[in-house]
Amino acid sequence: MPTRPDAPPRLRALPLLLALVALQWLLVANPGYFSHDELQWGARADVANWRDLPWVAWTDVGTFQWRPLTFNLWLLVSHASFGWPQAMHLAWVAMGSAIALALGVLLLRLGTTVAVARGAALLFALGPYAAYVHGWVGTLADLLWVGAALGLAHALVSLRARGAAPLVAAAVAFAFTALGLLAKEAALAIPALLGLAWLLRRGRPVGLAAVIGSGVAALVYLALRLDTLMAPAEASTYALSPGSAPRNWATYWLFPLRPAAFEATGTWFASAKHLVIAAGLLLALVAGIAWRAPRRALALVLGGTLALAPALPLAFPANQYGYGFWAWVVACVALAWPALGRAGRGLVVFMALVTTWHGVNVQREMQRVGEKQAVFQPALVQALASHAGELRLLTPERDDWIYRRLSHEVPAWRGAPIGDRVRWVGAGEVVDYRVAEDGALVAP
Secondary structure (H helix, E strand, C coil), X not given: CCCCCCCCCCCCHHHHHHHHHHHCHHHHCCCCCCCHHHHHHHHHCCCCCHHHCCCCCCCCCCCCCCCHHHHHHHHHHHHHHCCXXXXXXXXXXXXXXXXXXXXXXXXXXXXXXXXXXXXXXXXXXXXXXXXXXXXXXXXXXXXXXXXXXXHHHHHHHHHHHHCCCHHHHHHHHHHHHHHHHHHCHHHHHHHHHHHHHHHHCCCCHHHHHHHHHHHHHHHHHHHHHHHHHCCCCCCHHHCECHHHHHHHHHHHHHHHHCCCCCCHHHHHHCCHHHHHHHHHHHHHHHHHHHHHCHHHHHHHHHHHHHHHCCCCCECCCCHHHHHHHHHHHHHHHHHHHHXXXXXXHHHHHHHHHXXXXXXXXXXXXXXXXXXXXXXXXXXXXXXXXXXXXXXXXXXXXXXXXXXXXXXXXCCEECCEECCCCEEECCCCCCCCEEECCCCCEECC
């Protein structure tokens, strides 16, 4: 049936969703896992019946990583499909693709064209931050909180169109923000981003009510958790280092334009020339948007900073914290697109190609690690079963980080115990096995 001339534009959601999944096939087809997180939760979920799962308490707010929504859902999914890694990866890619689709639809509702909305969805899903989050099963929390933020954005657009009462907007904002915070503390960025959006759009009462409702959820969360968050004793990656904030801020902006870097920490391994070029491209982009649409440029820079704010004081700039940041950046650039001239649009297209290339590189590395894990873990439990005491292993230098992660505090693999019996040794030391290029264990 032909579309009526006055019908609103549509994104054709199903074909776009299928295309997004297909373009991330390297992640879907990954035969293994990336790190110890997935293996630990897979071991916890290896029980006879889902009722026997070690559920995480919803009221234990004194735990540093209090993410009950994330962890309980993770247990369920791991129990159902951990033995089939491709199923787990398909679930993550499908969730990530749905988030990208939601971003595109939101931009369409905010006034962009179908082509721009579709391009933004593709750019988001195929960038390096999304490739990392969609490919690592340990990043469910990021999918959930960013999904909650986008759900809230859609709800507020609908409420505003219907002329809803401010109280309704406040309640909806409180609920979605609370949902995000039950998934990850990074959702503390939601009220700040809502406040910025309200100010830049010359706020209406419904928008202000949403900011207040979201802010109340964040304040309740902080009242319950602030002391715990200020003392992250459980993991050094969560150690606070406020002095690292400026460097972390620059890292998250530069990383997408550093195609050879797998993780954000590798950004600074680039040559000074490469870093200067990347910084110059970013400054040119902001300047180009500011020349034509100053509010969009302010939203891009200030909003990007607010999206990162919960992670900036951490000592370690982890890729997954860039997921919500990347969604905001892509949205701002898409909304600024109509105001850009030919040179500005050309710059955006060039940077989009670089970041997509980077995303493909991240997908390839995820698959490379997964292929090794699929060989290494079965070989490891077989070697442990036939060896008394500690097992001394030597890894290829390039991939040392892979295998140390895959054995870090992993209690078991598909019922076979691992525990703390693995010891990594250096070249020249006595070894029981060396790890081959494909992850197999070879006797010396």
